[in-house]
Amino acid sequence: MSDVAVLEVAGVGVSFSGRRILDDVSFDIRHGEFTGLIGSNGVGKTTLLRIILGLQRPDTGAVRILGAPLSRRNRSLGYVPQKVALDPDVPLRARDLVALGLDGHRYGLGRRTRAQRELVERMLRDVDAERFADHRVGRLSGGEQQRILVAHALISQPKLLLLDEPLANLDPKSVQEMVALLHRVASQHDVAILLSAHEMNALLPVMDRIVYVTGGRAASGTTDEVVRSDVLSKLYGHHVDVLKLHGRVLVVAEPGTDGDDIPDHPPLTVT
Amino acid sequence: MFSGFMTTTWEIATLVGVVAGAVGFFVVLRGSAFPAHAIPNGAFAGAAGANLIGLNPLIGLGVFSLLAALGIGTLGRRGRADVVTALALVLMLALGAAFLSQSTEYEPQIYSLLFGQILGVSTSEILPVAALGVLCLAALAVLYRRMMLSSILPEVAAARGVQPHRMETVLLVVLACATTMTVPVVGALLIFTLMIGPPAAARCLSDRPGRVLVASVAIALVTVWSAIASSFETDWPVGFFVGTFSALSYGAGRAYAGWRARRGTRTRSRR
Amino acid sequence: MHLLFEPGFLSSGTVHTALLIGAVTAIVSAIVGVFTVIRSQSFAGHAFTDIATTGGSGAFILGLNPLVGFIGGGIIGAGAMDLIGVQRVRSRDLSTGIVLGAATGLSALFLYLDTTQSATTGATQQILFGSIFEVDPSIIPVVVALSIAVLFALGVIHRPLLLSSVSSELASARGIGVRLVGLWYVIALAVSVGLASIAIGSILSTALLIGPAATALRMTRSLGHALVAACALGTVTTWLGILLAYDSYYWDPGSRGLPVSFFIVAIACSLYVASGLSVVQRFGGRVRDRTGLQAGA
Numbered sequence: 018m019s020d021v022a023v024l025e026v027a028g029v030g031v032s033f034s035g036r037r038i039l040d041d042v043s044f045d046i047r048h049g050e051f052t053g054l055i056g057s058n059g060v061g062k063t064t065l066l067r068i069i070l071g072l073q074r075p076d077t078g079a080v081r082i083l084g085a086p087l088s089r090r091n092r093s094l095g096y097v098p099q100k101v102a103l104d105p106d107v108p109l110r111a112r113d114l115v116a117l118g119l120d121g122h123r124y125g126l127g128r129r130t131r132a133q134r135e136l137v138e139r140m141l142r143d144v145d146a147e148r149f150a151d152h153r154v155g156r157l158s159g160g161e162q163q164r165i166l167v168a169h170a171l172i173s174q175p176k177l178l179l180l181d182e183p184l185a186n187l188d189p190k191s192v193q194e195m196v197a198l199l200h201r202v203a204s205q206h207d208v209a210i211l212l213s214a215h216e217m218n219a220l221l222p223v224m225d226r227i228v229y230v231t232g233g234r235a236a237s238g239t240t241d242e243v244v245r246s247d248v249l250s251k252l253y254g255h256h257v258d259v260l261k262l263h264g265r266v267l268v269v270a271e272p273g274t275d276g277d278d279i280p281d282h283p284p285l286t287v288t
Numbered sequence: 289m290f291s292g293f294m295t296t297t298w299e300i301a302t303l304v305g306v307v308a309g310a311v312g313f314f315v316v317l318r319g320s321a322f323p324a325h326a327i328p329n330g331a332f333a334g335a336a337g338a339n340l341i342g343l344n345p346l347i348g349l350g351v352f353s354l355l356a357a358l359g360i361g362t363l364g365r366r367g368r369a370d371v372v373t374a375l376a377l378v379l380m381l382a383l384g385a386a387f388l389s390q391s392t393e394y395e396p397q398i399y400s401l402l403f404g405q406i407l408g409v410s411t412s413e414i415l416p417v418a419a420l421g422v423l424c425l426a427a428l429a430v431l432y433r434r435m436m437l438s439s440i441l442p443e444v445a446a447a448r449g450v451q452p453h454r455m456e457t458v459l460l461v462v463l464a465c466a467t468t469m470t471v472p473v474v475g476a477l478l479i480f481t482l483m484i485g486p487p488a489a490a491r492c493l494s495d496r497p498g499r500v501l502v503a504s505v506a507i508a509l510v511t512v513w514s515a516i517a518s519s520f521e522t523d524w525p526v527g528f529f530v531g532t533f534s535a536l537s538y539g540a541g542r543a544y545a546g547w548r549a550r551r552g553t554r555t556r557s558r559r
Numbered sequence: 560m561h562l563l564f565e566p567g568f569l570s571s572g573t574v575h576t577a578l579l580i581g582a583v584t585a586i587v588s589a590i591v592g593v594f595t596v597i598r599s600q601s602f603a604g605h606a607f608t609d610i611a612t613t614g615g616s617g618a619f620i621l622g623l624n625p626l627v628g629f630i631g632g633g634i635i636g637a638g639a640m641d642l643i644g645v646q647r648v649r650s651r652d653l654s655t656g657i658v659l660g661a662a663t664g665l666s667a668l669f670l671y672l673d674t675t676q677s678a679t680t681g682a683t684q685q686i687l688f689g690s691i692f693e694v695d696p697s698i699i700p701v702v703v704a705l706s707i708a709v710l711f712a713l714g715v716i717h718r719p720l721l722l723s724s725v726s727s728e729l730a731s732a733r734g735i736g737v738r739l740v741g742l743w744y745v746i747a748l749a750v751s752v753g754l755a756s757i758a759i760g761s762i763l764s765t766a767l768l769i770g771p772a773a774t775a776l777r778m779t780r781s782l783g784h785a786l787v788a789a790c791a792l793g794t795v796t797t798w799l800g801i802l803l804a805y806d807s808y809y810w811d812p813g814s815r816g817l818p819v820s821f822f823i824v825a826i827a828c829s830l831y832v833a834s835g836l837s838v839v840q841r842f843g844g845r846v847r848d849r850t851g852l853q854a855g856a
Contacts (some may be wrong), residue, residue, distance in 0.1 A: 070447040098443040107317065107499040108491045109440060121437030122448045124430050153495050154440075169444070368599040371773040375828050377605075378766045382824035385688045385763075386817050399683050403667035477762075478667070481660030488653050525671050530666020538657050556572060 021084045022047055023093075023177045023209045027079035029068060029235075031061075038064055038231050042078070044237035046177065046209050051200065053220045056230035062213040065230070066181050069211075070096055083176060086233050095170030095208070099181040103162065105155035110148045111165045115140055118169035123195045140168040143202055160191045164198065171206055176261065178203070180212040184219060190232070192235040217244070218265050243266075294520070297413045297473075301512045303421040304470045304482075309490075309508030311466045312483035313501045314459055318439050318489070322373050323360050323460055324480040327467045329380040330356030331478035333399050336387035345401075346413060348547055349471055350420075353464035355379070360460060404475030406519055420469045426460050431458060436497065442477035474512070478527035485534025486511055489541030507537050565806045577691045577801050577819070580702060584754045585767060585793035587706045590713060592746065592772030593749040593782070593789050598724040602652075603640070604768050607752040608661040609666075610636035612761040614753075615686040616669035620676065623765065626698055627688060629756040630705070633749030640745060689760030689820040691801065702754060709747045709754075716743055721782065758797065759820040770827030771796060777834045796826045 024046040031039050038061045046052050056062050067073040069080055071087045079086065082093050116137050120127055129137075132155045141150045144164040149157055154165060163183055166220055170178055180199070200223040201211050204267040214220060217227065221240060229244070229252065236243050236252050243249075246259045252271075260267040290298065315324050334352025335345040361375075388398050400408065409417055428435070435455055440450040470479050490503035502528035515529035568574055595604050614632020615625040667687075673682040681840070713720070723730035723737045730737050755764035775788035800823035808816035 072446055092448075094447065096444050096447045098441070101441065103440070104319070106491055107440065108495055108497050109436075110495050113497055114440065117433065117437050121433050121445065122450050126429050126432050139480050166441075166444075169441075186300065186433070189559070316653070319652070320818045321652060322667070370833070371596060372597055374601045374605060374765050374769050375773075375831060378763055379824055379828045382688075382818075384765055384823045385684075386821035387585070389815060389818050389821075398687070399670065400685075402687070403670075418665075433562050475667070478660060481657060484653065485657050485660070488657065508657055518689075525667040528664040528668040531662075531667070535657050535661035537652075 023050075023083060024069065024211070025079075025081040025084075026065075026069065026080050028083070029065070029075045029080065030284050031064060031073070031075045031077075031280075032227035033064075039068075039075070039230075039235075042228075042230070042233075042235040044226075044235065046211060046226070048064060048176070049203070049207055049209055050214070050262040051203055051220075051223050051226045052211045052226045052228060053217055053224045054211060054228045054230065055215070055217045055220075056213075057215050061233060062230060063181055066096075066179050066213060069179065070094060071215075077190065092173060093174035094177040095173065097163065097166045097178070097180040097183060098168050099183075099185070101156075101162065102168065105153065106155065107155045109154050109156065111154050111161075112141065113136060114154050114165055115146075115168045115172055118172040135164040136172060140172045143171075143205060144168045144198060159186055160195065163195065167199070167202065171202060171208065173265050174206070175208060177209045177211060180210070182211075182213050182215070184214050184216070189219075196220060196223055221264065221266065240266075293407065293411075295446050296409065296414055297406050297516060298513075299414060300417060300469075301516050302501070302509065304473055305420060305509035305512040306505050307421045307424050307466050307472075307480040308512070309505035310425060310501065311462055312487040312508065313490070313504045314428070314435060315463070315483050316375075316487040317436075318456075318459070320459070320463075321480075321484075323357065323463055324483055326360060326373070326377050326380070327356045327460075327463050328352050328476040328479050328534065329377050330338070330383075331467045331471050332401050333380045333384035333387065335471070335476075336384040336397070339397065340394055342505070344413075346416060346457055350464075352380075352471055353467045354461065357460035357464040369527055371381075400473050400475070401471070402477045403525045404473055404478060404530065406473070406516055406526055408472030412485045413545045417469045420465045422519075424465045426456065426541040427477075428464050432453070435459065453537075473526065474515075474530050475525075475527040478530050479529045479532040482508060482511060485538045489537040492541035492545035511537060563811045564802070568633035568802065568805050572696075572779045573692050574801065574805060576694055576696045576699065578798060579699060580691060581758050582692055582794045583702055584751075584758045585705050585771070585797040586769040586790045587709050588755045588764070589771045589775070589789035589793035590710060590786055591748055592768040592770075592793075593776065593785050594717075594720060594724065594749060595603070595768060596747075596772045596776055598722070598744075600748075601765075601769055602655075604748060604752065605765055606640070606655060606659055606750050607633055607636060607786055608647070608756075608761050609662050610749075611752050611756045611764065612666045613614050613669070613685060615684065615756060615761050615802045616673060619673045619682055619686065620669055624698060626701065626753065629761060630750055630753035633753045634746060637742070637745045638747040671687075677687055685760075687760050687762050688818055688831055689756070689758055689763065690722060690817050691758045692804075694757060698757075702757070705750055705754060709750050712743060712747050716740055722745055759823050763820045763824055766824040767793060767797070771779045772825075772828075773852045774831045774834045777831075796823055796830065799826055 022045040024044070029039055029041050029042045030037065042065065054062050054065065064073065068075050084153045107280050115211060116129060116133070119133055119136070120129070124253055141147050144167055145165050146161065146168060151271060156161065157165065157227055167178070184195060187195060196219050199212065201241070212220070216223070224240060226238060227240050228235050229249070230254055232254065236248055246260055248255065249268060256271050258269045260269060311401055331349045332351045334348035334350070336348070337352070338348025384401070385398065390518070391397065434445070436452045438450045438452040438455040445452055466483075467479060470482070483547045486507035487504040489507050490500045493503050494500050511530060511533045514533055515526050518524070518529045520524045594612045595601065597726050610632050611629045614628035614630070616628070617632065618628025632716045655741050670686065671685050681690070683699065685693070719730060719740050722733070727737045730740070752764050759767055771792035772785075772789045774792055775785045779788050800819050803822045804817060805817040
């Protein structure tokens with residue numbers, strides 16, 4: 018196992034129409050680590066992911082994948098985007114979409130070899146998608162589509178899998194299933210995971226590290242290191258309390274301050 | 289029907305069917321209704337203009353189709369997309385009408401450019417038309433997988449180095465070439481039915497993209513051949529038969545899909 | 560004066576008819592067009608032009624005045640659309656497109672039969688691209704009556720129409736029959752497309768429907784101002800088009816002149832493009848400020 022970090026984000030900052038969205042964000046991801054990128058909606062998580070993927074350029078800072086600077090065709094990264102609108106009539110089976118994960122970037126018509134087809138079969142098994150492998154992608158449920166997208170991203174054997182808010186529109190049971198599935202395939206395929214979410218509790222059992230983002234700034238480390246009153250208060254710029262109860266975490270702002278920037282904050286009563 | 293001057297017509301018709309079926313597969317996949325309408329209208333104006341200054345109409349078709357194709361990329365984003373679309377389409381038709389009003393054979397020329405003509409392409413033109421056709425098919429073959437990926441998952445494609453913007457431009461240029469070679473026979477107002485009906489029908493026949501593409505070409509061929517034969521027998525315009533048969537094939541496709549779905553539920557409930 | 564108005568323009572009876580028909584149809588199109596643009600239903604507007612084409616060419620065979628076909632076809636189409644549902648789901652887009660294609664194909668057949676059976680020439684040109692100088696003055700009363708009917712119908716439902724265009728849920732909540740209002744509007748749209756088809760031809764009628772309306776909406780902020788501006792722009796466009804077409808006969812010796820519809824479309828598009836230029840936007844802004852309207856978002 019190499020000592021080079023799979024992903025190095027160093028001092029990344031980016032502005033958009035005068036507003037500083039991300040400021041001096043730094044963190045590393047090591048081989049096989051499961052990292053949660055936690056922050057409320059609109060805080061810049063998608064922007065950060067896009068910068069890592071090379072789809073957007075930061076104003077400051079640098080991103081390195083396996084020690085090398087970003088290049089256009091990064092095969093070491095797999096990506097599962099947030100909102101995928103699939104037309105139910107598109108003639109593409111789940112299986113075909115996964116296969117495109119292998120060779121969608123290639124030129125020519127390409128006949129798939131038996132080895133490739135078996136690889137597709139194995140991936141479908143790994144994400145529990147055999148049942149609907151021959152159904153049209155656009156007709157699958159949200160959760161099923163997501164599993165196919167994960168298979169699509171994993172089949173090229175990336176070192177790091179990026180997922181943008183995969184848990185956002187799922188019911189609590191599906192959230193648990195998805196988290197368990199991701200944890201399983203991560204270790205099966207020896208791939209690091211960076212997953213953005215606005216609620217961290219579902220990920221606590223599987224997260225190795227957390228990158229907590231608010232107001233453009235980020236704190237990274239293990240959950241014990243980061244999810245603490247002093248660290249988060251410094252990050253937010255005002256006092257917050259961290260409550261831990263039954264293995265769950267609750268971040269609460271003081272009355273009088275706005276809970277808006279705290280992910281999943283319970284509504285404050287107005288007195 | 290199969291001898292003499294009609295040989296050229298059958299050769300051209302076959303090319304038209306294959307190209308329209310193949311290009312149409314991607315038009316329907318990407319929902320490119322606007323370009324499919326706009327480029328033929330531009331072609332109409334171009335042919336009319338070329339006719340006015342004594343050039344071969346194919347040149348006018350080609351140049352204006354290409355201009356329309358390249359213009360669409362920039363035009364679609366400015367102002368209100370739907371308004372700009374409608375006005376641009378109509379302006380090109382009006383321009384064509386103006387060009388044609390200056391020539392002596394106003395009426396028959398409008399008619400054949402808009403609604404098609406069996407003898408729309410002469411023997412001397414078969415080589416350039418065939419060349420354009422081969423060019424279209426070659427481009428689609430080389431870019432098949434990349435086009436599929438960027439059409440279904442544009443963000444993921446971008447992350448893998450397949451620029452959706454570039455794919456869009458390529459498809460527009462291919463559409464321009466396809467329009468140039470098909471409009472003389474099928475007509476500017478009806479060519480889009482050939483690029484939409486057969487592929488839409490093909491989608492109802494299979495879930496696998498490769499098979500759907502082949503079916504699309506097959507149905508387009510049958511449509512064009514029947515249209516030419518019917519037009520030859522009745523003297524009625526080719527465009528009428530193309531429009532009608534495309535609609536019928538789509539209806540048949542949908543009916544088949546409905547029957548398949550109902551048969552599927554019946555067998556499932558019997559278990 | 561002679562530079563602008565070629566001889567005989569102001570005294571010609573044909574021109575008078577054309578100017579009247581032009582103005583009336585332009586006003587109706589402009590008003591219906593404003594609602595069409597607000598509702599983002601340019602697609603439906605386009606659909607009706609294809610249906611109008613079929614109707615017009617069919618009427619020709621039956622020896623009826625094209626106006627009957629333009630409007631009759633449009634109303635049947637409106638009913639059919641209501642049944643299918645004019646929602647913009649992708650598969651519906653496809654189905655509608657294919658049906659319109661078939662309708663256009665049918666137009667091709669009708670126009671072919673027109674030329675062979677009735678031995679009249681110019682059917683294609685007349686139906687598709689308009690022939691405002693050849694309109695029979697006897698249909699003026701019908702045109703005017705239908706225009707007034709459309710405007711009246713829109714006037715009656717304009718508030719519920721506006722509300723349901725902005726949000727159909729809000730409208731339903733207030734007890735407005737969204738579907739009925741929609742149907743009412745679609746019929747008005749069909750009739751106005753039919754009327755515009757006489758002036759400018761069926762496949763070009765979109766320009767008169769959308770052009771002045773979209774331009775007006777860019778330059779004003781209240782509905783009332785937009786409607787007035789659209790009518791003014793539409794009438795100016797049509798009259799200028801008629802004038803230029805008439806003049807164009809005299810530009811070159813032996814010239815055949817350019818079609819009226821071409822000028823109308825070209826002017827309508829130019830006005831729209833011009834309204835997007837920053838100079839004009841600033842002027843519009845000053846007008847808006849002075850009249851106390853809010854500047855654009």
